[in-house]
Amino acid sequence: MRSWICNKSQLHHFQFETMVSSAKGKVCVTGASGFLASWLIKRLLECGYHVIGTVRDPGNRKKVGHLWKLPGANERLQLVRADLLEEGSFDDAVMACEGVFHIASPVLGKSDSNCKEATLGPAINGTLNVLRSCKKSPFLKRVVLTSSSSAVRIRDETQQPELLWDETTWSSVPLCEKLQVIQNCTPDYISA
Numbered sequence: 001m002r003s004w005i006c007n008k009s010q011l012h013h014f015q016f017e018t019m020v021s022s023a024k025g026k027v028c029v030t031g032a033s034g035f036l037a038s039w040l041i042k043r044l045l046e047c048g049y050h051v052i053g054t055v056r057d058p059g060n061r062k063k064v065g066h067l068w069k070l071p072g073a074n075e076r077l078q079l080v081r082a083d084l085l086e087e088g089s090f091d092d093a094v095m096a097c098e099g100v101f102h103i104a105s106p107v108l109g110k111s112d113s114n115c116k117e118a119t120l121g122p123a124i125n126g127t128l129n130v131l132r133s134c135k136k137s138p139f140l141k142r143v144v145l146t147s148s149s150s151a152v153r154i155r156d157e158t159q160q161p162e163l164l165w166d167e168t169t170w171s172s173v174p175l176c177e178k179l180q181v182i183q184n185c186t187p188d189y190i191s192a
């Protein structure tokens with residue numbers, strides 16, 4: 001099993017195309033109700049995949065109603081309950097899958113006062129939970145983790161236009177702390 005950390009653009013152009021070009025198996029998309037996951041599920045269904053989407057409440061029509069309107073959803077989409085904060089919660093969802101796109105993550109606005117605690121804990125422990133479930137799955141070939149540009153773009157050298165941002169150029173933790181940047185929380189200097 002191989003895994004990557006990628007940004008939105010890489011997810012679209014690289015891992016997605018690679019996964020889609022292989023035989024059409026069953027794939028799991030975590031956080032199915034979310035923005036990125038919903039677009040990914042649309043593409044996967046269009047390509048003929050059987051998709052297992054995880055959400056915290058499959059019965060919440062307000063959150064998942066749009067997914068059931070996607071072409072192919074009635075035939076090849078299954079929504080199952082899983083929570084990032086519960087160990088083993090993703091076991092069933094990934095068990096029969098060849099691929100997993102882990103996208104679920106708490107995404108908070110800057111108005112949330114406990115942004116750091118509410119974001120980092122579930123994001124880190126949730127990713128570990130999903131990976132532990134993946135490790136138990138006998139058919140799994142590939143895991144794609146969705147990261148954020150905040151993981152790589154907060155650097156002293158950011159102004160250099162030729163700088164490539166990837167897993168060799170992680171954001172500077174001291175600079176993030178200085179600028180009060182927390183992944184998924186929009187800092188003032190970006191929203192201004």
Ligand SMILES: NC(=O)c1ccc[n+]([C@@H]2O[C@H](COP(=O)([O-])OP(=O)(O)OC[C@H]3O[C@@H](n4cnc5c(N)ncnc54)[C@H](OP(=O)(O)O)[C@@H]3O)[C@@H](O)[C@H]2O)c1
Nearest residue numbers: 008031033034035036055056083084104105106107147148
């Ligand atoms: N949007 C972008 O343009 C963009 C770009 C680059 C990277 N990203 C990254 O991609 C990820 C998803 O972003 P998004 O914009 O799609 O966010 P989003 O629309 O808020 O979707 C996140 C999903 O995660 C699920 N989730 C939250 N807490 C959970 C928990 N405790 N257990 C299980 N599921 C939980 C939620 O599903 P339920 O509430 O239904 O359970 C929600 O639908 C984030 O890490 C973000 O930083 C996003």
